[in-house]
Amino acid sequence: MYISKSKRPNGKYFISIAKGIRDPKTKKSKKIQIKGFGTHDLDSKSGKEALAQAEADLKEMIRLDEASQGFENFEDFIESLSKDKLSLNHKNLGYLPYLKIFNQLKLPNFFTKMVKDSKLDYSFSNLMFYQVLGRLFNPSSKLEVASRKDDFLYDFSFVNSDNIYSSLDVFSGFNKHKSKALTDGVQLIKNMEILLDTVDSEAKKILEYNIKNTSDELEQNIATYDKNFEMNENKLFKHLNDHIGKIIPDRNMSLAFYDCTTYYFESFDEDGFRERGMSKDNKRNETQVVMGLLIDTNGIPISYRLFKGNKHELHTMEEVIDDILNNYTIKEIIIVADRGLNSRANLEMIRGKGLSYIVGSKGSAVPKDLKEKKFNSSWNITSNAEAKYKSGYITSKRKVSQNDETYDELIIKKYSDVYKEREMFKQEKMIERAKKNIKDFTINSTTKSKSKYYKAVENPKEKINIEIDEEIIKQEQENFGYFYIVTNKVDMNPAD
Numbered sequence: 001m002y003i004s005k006s007k008r009p010n011g012k013y014f015i016s017i018a019k020g021i022r023d024p025k026t027k028k029s030k031k032i033q034i035k036g037f038g039t040h041d042l043d044s045k046s047g048k049e050a051l052a053q054a055e056a057d058l059k060e061m062i063r064l065d066e067a068s069q070g071f072e073n074f075e076d077f078i079e080s081l082s083k084d085k086l087s088l089n090h091k092n093l094g095y096l097p098y099l100k101i102f103n104q105l106k107l108p109n110f111f112t113k114m115v116k117d118s119k120l121d122y123s124f125s126n127l128m129f130y131q132v133l134g135r136l137f138n139p140s141s142k143l144e145v146a147s148r149k150d151d152f153l154y155d156f157s158f159v160n161s162d163n164i165y166s167s168l169d170v171f172s173g174f175n176k177h178k179s180k181a182l183t184d185g186v187q188l189i190k191n192m193e194i195l196l197d198t199v200d201s202e203a204k205k206i207l208e209y210n211i212k213n214t215s216d217e218l219e220q221n222i223a224t225y226d227k228n229f230e231m232n233e234n235k236l237f238k239h240l241n242d243h244i245g246k247i248i249p250d251r252n253m254s255l256a257f258y259d260c261t262t263y264y265f266e267s268f269d270e271d272g273f274r275e276r277g278m279s280k281d282n283k284r285n286e287t288q289v290v291m292g293l294l295i296d297t298n299g300i301p302i303s304y305r306l307f308k309g310n311k312h313e314l315h316t317m318e319e320v321i322d323d324i325l326n327n328y329t330i331k332e333i334i335i336v337a338d339r340g341l342n343s344r345a346n347l348e349m350i351r352g353k354g355l356s357y358i359v360g361s362k363g364s365a366v367p368k369d370l371k372e373k374k375f376n377s378s379w380n381i382t383s384n385a386e387a388k389y390k391s392g393y394i395t396s397k398r399k400v401s402q403n404d405e406t407y408d409e410l411i412i413k414k415y416s417d418v419y420k421e422r423e424m425f426k427q428e429k430m431i432e433r434a435k436k437n438i439k440d441f442t443i444n445s446t447t448k449s450k451s452k453y454y455k456a457v458e459n460p461k462e463k464i465n466i467e468i469d470e471e472i473i474k475q476e477q478e479n480f481g482y483f484y485i486v487t488n489k490v491d492m493n494p495a496d
Helices: 045-069 071-083 096-104 107-114 124-137 142-147 161-172 176-198 201-247 317-327 344-352 417-440 470-478
Strands: 002-007 013-022 029-040 255-264 288-295 301-308 334-337 356-361 391-402 405-416 454-458 464-468 482-487
Touching (some): 013 045, 096 107, 142 161, 176 201, 201 317, 288 317, 317 344, 344 356, 405 417, 417 464
């Protein structure tokens, strides 16, 4: 990097910090601007101030560049900053540990290789790193992320919203020409649909034929772009997992935990992917997407997939598991999931792929004799009997018949004082709320917000007076502290 002074036709000079790079296409050297300081007469007061500021900023950029290349000397870098009188203007240094991880995972190499045949006037790797920082430090819109580039003690002067959107297009295999083709295609279909009601039957047939052909072509193009994105995405997952394995040699990917969450949008417009569905954020009208995530025993993600917002979580698991089987050579995988993802179809799918499962189960889905057993000293005690909190388990086996095949499942009934206390606390809060509702008003038969603890008592005025159902509360408390785990690994040690 250096200070550039470019003469303008009016005799003044445009002052900037610039950098020379080699164009990958033409193989020729060219200059790119890093930061500009305006056009000035070099002998004027403003010109001298601009030059002084450029020299100070250049010094800071060079220092940071050297520090980021030799991150192992981070302590020396911090010490040198503390001794320097140069004002840092409250710059953010919190990105440095993430820079180390980014480099350890060889992501600069991955992203540089991805765009080796692209003609970009910015560092694709640095821009992807900047977007990672945006998600970590200040999750917000792309425009907002672009506006915060000066928060960091790092040369992010090349960042702008155009480059951010461009980088996303590059990663997805998209470009402005393809984008224009899609936009033009959609507009063409709209124009032809408007004409449908204004032409005779013969012309209408021709329009309908053209609309169908154009729609089919657009769908085919979109499918191609989605495939390109999925290909890059899978390459990134593979790269990350390979290098995480080098950093953590004893990483265990044979035990994978699966769960789903939802991400909502502050928008009510559905678009075929962003849809209304069952929200885990307790949102009612906002559109959303569903994410299925598979993590290892360290809590490090292995893979994920996004699904339409109206897709039930029970139907998401197979796609994510197939990603693992298609991209990794893992001999054995045990899928661990909570009871919300436990369906016989999912368990059969897992077995059909030669895998094992450990899943939570509802009490209603276990044998009656096991459900009726209560915690006592004959159970396998897993905590000191004299301790405040006790826990233990009891096991049972059952045979499952499915598709003319019979196999064994191990069912573990677990009891925990801690779990019981948590359930008691939740119940108390719900009862308090129910009592408050009864005290504040009389709930009639059309009231939508009904509690399972309400008991209706009819009166002659055709309204319904509500009481707390003590019997339901008592029945519920009898099962507090118990939960069930089901697995097809019948030889496993339940204590694990």
